[in-house]
Every structure is written in C-alpha cells, then in structure tokens.
Amino acid sequence: MSRHPFQAQVRETIARKLDEHGIELYDLEFKRERNGRILRIFIDTPDGVDTDTCVLATHTVKDYVDNLPDLDYDYLEVSSPGIDRILKLDQDLDRYMGNRVMVKTSQPVESRRKIIGILTASHPESITIKEEGQLIVVPRELISIMRLHPDI
Structure with a gap:
C-alpha cells in the first residue's frame, strides 16, 4: 500500500x-x-x-x-496549532478570511517574498492580501507558507 x-x-x-x-x-x-x-x-x-x-x-x-x-x-x-497556525486548506482560508496573515513565497511577488496583511480573498489560483491599503494578489503556486499573524 x-x-x-x-x-x-x-x-x-x-x-x-x-x-x-x-x-x-x-x-x-x-x-x-x-x-x-x-x-x-x-x-x-x-x-x-x-x-x-x-x-x-x-x-x-x-x-x-x-x-x-x-x-x-x-x-x-x-x-493546538497555536495562534500563528499554518493555513493549508481552503477551509482554513475561509475560516480565517479577514484575519491578518503572513505569506512567504518561493519567488518575489511585487518585489518581496514576505507579505503581511489582511486576507481578503481566496480563489483556486490565488489569494488576495490587503497590505497598507494595497491589494496584493499572490499566486497559490508561489506560496511557500502562510500562517496567521496576529497583532500581539
């Protein structure tokens, strides 16, 4: 097996x-x-x-x-997965929509590999993060890790 x-x-x-x-x-x-x-x-x-x-x-x-x-x-x-839990599944993204997240990417997205902001949308091919008023679309295939990033 x-x-x-x-x-x-x-x-x-x-x-x-x-x-x-x-x-x-x-x-x-x-x-x-x-x-x-x-x-x-x-x-x-x-x-x-x-x-x-x-x-x-x-x-x-x-x-x-x-x-x-x-x-x-x-x-x-x-x-517990902790307050900075890793988000892997679509159900995780749905559950934590509107929360602050940190995304690390395998290649730069808008000149950076680390983006911190509010998760505003999730699509089959990408997610959208609002960082300092700017919407950043991150292709899912570039995401190395995504986790909650609460203000502590």
Whole structure:
C-alpha cells in the first residue's frame, strides 16, 4: 500500500474519532527528527484547546494508532496549532478570511517574498492580501507558507 493513501486513511479515522468528542483534527504530521519518529496531531475546538482537550484527544487516538502495524512512531504529540497556525486548506482560508496573515513565497511577488496583511480573498489560483491599503494578489503556486499573524 502506498504511503499517501495510508496517511489519508489514518487522517480520516483520527478525524472521525476526535469529532465524536467535538474536537476538530486541524492537521496531522508524520515526521522523522533527530530524536525519533513523531506523529504530531494538531487539534482545535470552537472554544480553543486546553490541557484537558489534549489529554482527551490523546486517549481517543492512542489505542488506534498503537495498533496500526504500518504506523511506526516513537512519540505521539497532541497540541493546538497555536495562534500563528499554518493555513493549508481552503477551509482554513475561509475560516480565517479577514484575519491578518503572513505569506512567504518561493519567488518575489511585487518585489518581496514576505507579505503581511489582511486576507481578503481566496480563489483556486490565488489569494488576495490587503497590505497598507494595497491589494496584493499572490499566486497559490508561489506560496511557500502562510500562517496567521496576529497583532500581539
């Protein structure tokens, strides 16, 4: 079985199990790092994420992932995606439309590779950010990373 369909199946099952407790699976990462293989699960709820929510999510998915013969990991991490969360999916863009974001691009857009402003539009081929009154259209294929960038 190819790795990507397996990951999609794991993602779907974890999302379904968490949803039974009112917890959204925000993202899932399989990473190999210096200290071992890590399965990272990022969760969210309408009221935010606290320690009790992380504990509940951990207990909800641990037996499932521990019993998958094709999933080999050393550490399971469950956390909130944070206030500067990465925006990857269309549903993320819809959810955070009108919020301040930071976008880094692989090539310059209007002479820069880093743009900070308000996310004002999302289209299949591009997003639009309002920065200091100017609308900047960023082609999606140039986006390296996009994350919330709240004023703190």
